[in-house]
Amino acid sequence: MLKQRLQADMKAAMKSGDKARLGVIRLINAAIKQREVDERTELDDAQCLAVLDKMLKQRRDSMQQYLEAGRQELAEQERFEIEVCQAYMPTALGxxxxxxxxxxxxxxxxxxxxxxxxxxxxxxxxxxxxxxxxxxxxxxxxxxxxx
Missing domain, CATH: 1.10.10.410 (Arc Repressor Mutant, subunit A)
Incomplete structure (x- = not known):
C-alpha cells in the first residue's frame, strides 16, 4: 500500500512540476528499493516504515548539525525533506x-x-x-x- 501511494504521489509531482517534492519521493523509493535488493525480498508496509523512520532520524540529525553550523539554507532543505517523509508515516502517538x-x-x-x-x-x-x-x-x- 505504501509503495503504491509513493508511486502515485511521484506521478502527481511529475505532472505538477513539483521538482523538490519529486526529488524527496525518489529518495524514499531508492532507499526502499536498495533495502529490497540488499535483502533480496519485497518489503511490506512495516518494513517500508522502518526505512522511512531511519531516513527521518538521519535528516533530523543533519538538520541539527546544519543549524549548529549556521547553515540555514541546508537546514531548511532537511526540514522540507522531513515534512515530505513525515506525510507517509502513521499518526504519532501521544x-x-x-x-x-x-x-x-x-x-x-x-x-x-x-x-x-x-x-x-x-x-x-x-x-x-x-x-x-x-x-x-x-x-x-x-x-x-x-x-
Missing part, C-alpha cells in the same frame, strides 16, 4: 498512549529490571515504529525498569 503501551509491555513480559529491557523493547518496537521517537521510548522504559 505521551499517554505511549505510557499505556509501555505499562502493558512491562506487564506482559513480567519485566522486573534492566535485564528485561530487551524483551520490553522487542514487544514495543513493532507497535511504536514510526509512531513515536524510539530513543525517548527506550529512555522511559529504562527509567521505569530501574526505578
Amino acid at each position: 505521551d499517554d498512549e505511549i505510557a499505556q503501551l509501555i505499562d502493558a509491555a512491562i506487564a506482559e513480559t513480567g519485566a522486573e529490571g534492566m535485564k528485561d529491557m530487551g524483551k520490553v523493547m522487542g514487544l514495543l518496537k513493532p507497535k511504536l515504529q514510526g509512531r513515536a521517537d524510539m530513543t525517548a521510548v527506550s529512555a522511559e522504559v529504562k527509567t521505569r525498569l530501574s526505578g
Whole structure:
C-alpha cells in the first residue's frame, strides 16, 4: 500500500512540476528499493516504515548539525525533506498512549529490571515504529525498569 501511494504521489509531482517534492519521493523509493535488493525480498508496509523512520532520524540529525553550523539554507532543505517523509508515516502517538503501551509491555513480559529491557523493547518496537521517537521510548522504559 505504501509503495503504491509513493508511486502515485511521484506521478502527481511529475505532472505538477513539483521538482523538490519529486526529488524527496525518489529518495524514499531508492532507499526502499536498495533495502529490497540488499535483502533480496519485497518489503511490506512495516518494513517500508522502518526505512522511512531511519531516513527521518538521519535528516533530523543533519538538520541539527546544519543549524549548529549556521547553515540555514541546508537546514531548511532537511526540514522540507522531513515534512515530505513525515506525510507517509502513521499518526504519532501521544505521551499517554505511549505510557499505556509501555505499562502493558512491562506487564506482559513480567519485566522486573534492566535485564528485561530487551524483551520490553522487542514487544514495543513493532507497535511504536514510526509512531513515536524510539530513543525517548527506550529512555522511559529504562527509567521505569530501574526505578
